[in-house]
Every structure is written in C-alpha cells, then in structure tokens.
Amino acid sequence: MTKLSVNINKIATLRNARGANNPDVVKVALDCERFGSQGITVHPRPDERHIRYQDVLDLAKVVTTEFNIEGYPDQRYMQLCKDVKPAQATLVPDPPDAITSNTGWDTITHQIQLKDIVAELQSYGCRVSIFINPEAKYFEPAKLIGTDRVELYTEPYASLFPKDKEKAVRPYVEVALIAKELGLGLNAGHDLDLHNLAFLCQSIPQLEEVSIGHALVCDALYYGLENTIQMYRRQLEIESTVN
Template sequence: MIRLSVNINKIATLRNARGGNTPNVVEAAKRLESFGAQGITVHPRPDERHIRYADVRELSGVVSTEFNIEGNPNQKFIDLVLEVTPAQVTLVPDAEDVLTSNSGWDTIKHKDFLKGVIANFKAHGIRTSIFVDPEVEMIQGAAEVGADRIELYTESYAQGYIEDRVKAIQPYIICAEEAKKLGLGINAGHDLSLDNIEFFAQKIPFADEVSIGHALISEALYEGLEPVVKLYLKKLS
C-alpha cells in the first residue's frame, strides 16, 4: 500500500487569514493521524505565509507518524531541519515569490549543491527526497547526488488526467521504473486528488508515499476530514 502523508499548510493558511490559533495546526495533525494518515507534511516558506517555523518546532514533538518537512534548502531551512530532525526532508526548488511549487530540481545543473546538502542531512539520520519533474535524466541525477528518494511532481499528470489519463501517466511510469532500478524510493505530490489518485496508484503500485494537501483539505470542506482520509487510504490500497 502507498502511504498517505497529509500536507497541513492549508490549515495554517486558514488560521493566518484571521489571526489567533483557530484552526489549530497541531490539533489538525493529531486528528489526521487518528483518522489513519501515515504521515504529516509541512512546507514552511521564508515569509511564513502559512506554516510558520514555530509550527514546525511544535509539531516535531507531537507527530507520531512520519514527519516530512519540505522546502528550498537555504540556510534558515537547513538549520530548522537539523534542529527538528524529521524522518524525511524533501528538497523543493521553489523561489520565495511563487504561490506554490511549480518545478522540480535540475539535478544535473545543481549536482554539487545538492550533494553537499544531502550529505549533511543524511549524516544526521534524515532521509532525503528530491522534488523532480518526470524526466529520466533528473531521476538519474537524483541518484548521483545521493538522494534516498525522489518525489515526482505530478501537476502535469493531474492536468492531463481528464483528457487522456493513459497518456498522462506514461512519463511517470517510465520515471518510477527508472527510480526503482536505481534503488531510489518513490514519492509523489502536487494536484493529486480523489479524482486521480486511484489510477496513479494502480499504475505505480510500488510507490512509497504520496503527499497531498490542497485537494484533501478542500475535499474535506464538503465531506469532513475523517471520511476523506479514509477515502484516500481506500484508493491507495
């Protein structure tokens, strides 16, 4: 079964829109785990527009499943990860001014930089994943820099799913098979939803984990957190 990690950034976005501490991200994480989520993901950005660095520190003492911290590895982010020592860190090359992550790493161009960052995290016992586009060369580059896993950026799959899901999934199958051959674990995330997750899981059943935030929290506005988490778990199985 592919594991489900829930990204709770949108919970923090709602909280920050009003101020105060409602909804509470720590309580949300606890409830998501009690509903069956197998991991909690956060993506703190430099401007802390949703998840704050203080949230990450507080969550680190609460999350009982797998804690995954995503972000661009600037020095502030690196220091936070080394302080918290989550189970997994996911390196994402997002610029400070982007609304959401919109591209994967060029693992060839940034080879030396990524090697150093990954070696540092792995020396502290933190599993490292690299966010990549579905391109075989980027998968091969991820293996060369010492990553433990790759996270396939699934926006193009989600966009192409409605028109031609078989065509949309093909690059991901090829890249997942290459990652598996190279001994890399396989994660996936971005725009995965209840509509498209089951087909993805059927075609790449050997993936390790999906990280889902925006869609899951949006769907939960209609159905509730617990039923939606259970629906994802059913589709992933």
C-alpha cells in the same frame, strides 16, 4: 501499500487569515493521524504565509507518524531540519515568492550543490527526497547526488488526466522503472485528488508515499476531515488490491 502523508499548510493558511489560533494546527495534525493519516507534511516558507517555523517545532514534539518537512534548502531550512530531525526532508527548488511548487530540480545543473545538502541532511538522520520532474535525464544525476528518494512532480499528470489518463501517466511509469533500476525510492505529490490518485498508484505499484494537502482540505469542506482522509486511504487500498 502507498502511504498517505497529509500536508497541513492550508490549515495554517486558514488560521493565519484571522490572526488567532483557530484552527489549531497542532490539533489538526494529531487528528489527521487519529483519522488515518500515515504522515504529516509541512512546507514552511520564508514569509511564513502558512506554516510558521514555530509550528514545525511544536509539531515535532507530538507527531508520531512520519514527519516530512518540505522546502528550499536555504540556511534557515537546514537549521530547522538540524533542530527537528524529521523522518524525511523533501527538497524543492521554489524561490521564496513562489505561490506553490511548480517544477522539480534540475539535478544536472545543481548536482554538486544538492550532493552536499543531501549529505548534510542525512547526517542529521533524515531520509532525503528530491522533488523532480518525470524526465529520464534527471534520474541518474539524482542517484549520484545520493538522495534516498525522489518525489515525482505530478501536476502535469493531474492536468492531462481528465482528457487522456493513459497518456498522462506514461512518462511517470517510464521514470518509475528507471528509479527502480537505480534503487531510488519513489514519492509523488502535487494536484493529486480523489479522481486521479488510484490510477497513478495502480500504474506505479512501487510508489511508497503520496503527499496531499490542497485537494484533501478542499474535500474536507464537504465530506469532513475524518471521512476525507478515509476516502483517500481507500483510493490507496484500491491500488493495493489491484496489485
């Protein structure tokens, strides 16, 4: 069954708005695990506008499920992964001023750069995933880079889903087959929610993990955090029973 990793960046955004420690990011992460999350994802940015680097160090001491650190592989990110040794390091091509991730890596142009970075992260004991667009041309280079997994950038899927879910998922199904042939593990993330999650997972049964933050936290405002995590888990269980 596809695993759920909860991205807690938005919890940190709420905390930072008042400058104190409410909500407590570490406590929320532990509660997410207790409520059924199978992983915790963070994306520390250079300006620390949500997750701070100290948060990552504090979380690494207590997270017992899979700890996933996303980020652009600059010197500070690489040092953080070396110090923390998360279960998974997810590489995204975001510039420092990006509001959120909005595209995947061009694995053709950046193949040499990424190959060295992936090898270094793997030497720390991290599984490595590369954020990637659902375009076939990027998958063979990703394999040559040596990454363990790719994370499918799902914003285009989420945008088209309300109008034509079959058309929305088609390119993802196609590249998932390529990934399977190449022996690449598959993750997915960005704009996944309670409406579109189950259909994506039903369409790609080999999907190993989804990382969800913004929509999940928004839903938690109405349903409560524990109930919301269980609701997302049930969407993944629908996928499991279908396949």
